[in-house]
Amino acid sequence: MAVDGDDGSRSADIAQRLGKSAQALAPLRASLISKGIIYAPQRWCIAFTVLGMAILIERQRQLLED
Structure with missing residues (x-):
């Protein structure tokens, strides 16, 4: 979901x-x-x-990949 941002995600896509x-x-x-x-x-x-949760999760994921 985080890759889709705060606008939401389609359940089928997830x-x-x-x-x-x-x-x-x-x-x-x-x-x-x-x-x-x-x-x-x-x-x-x-x-x-929570607004901004997608951005927070994406940042954490990127930090873990580095």
């Missing part, structure tokens, strides 16, 4: 990147929503609840 079906990831999606980490602004889309 599943494809992970090599899983959207149905297989549904319980994880529901868990993250119930914990308040993500929300679903539209039926096909999920986004982080």
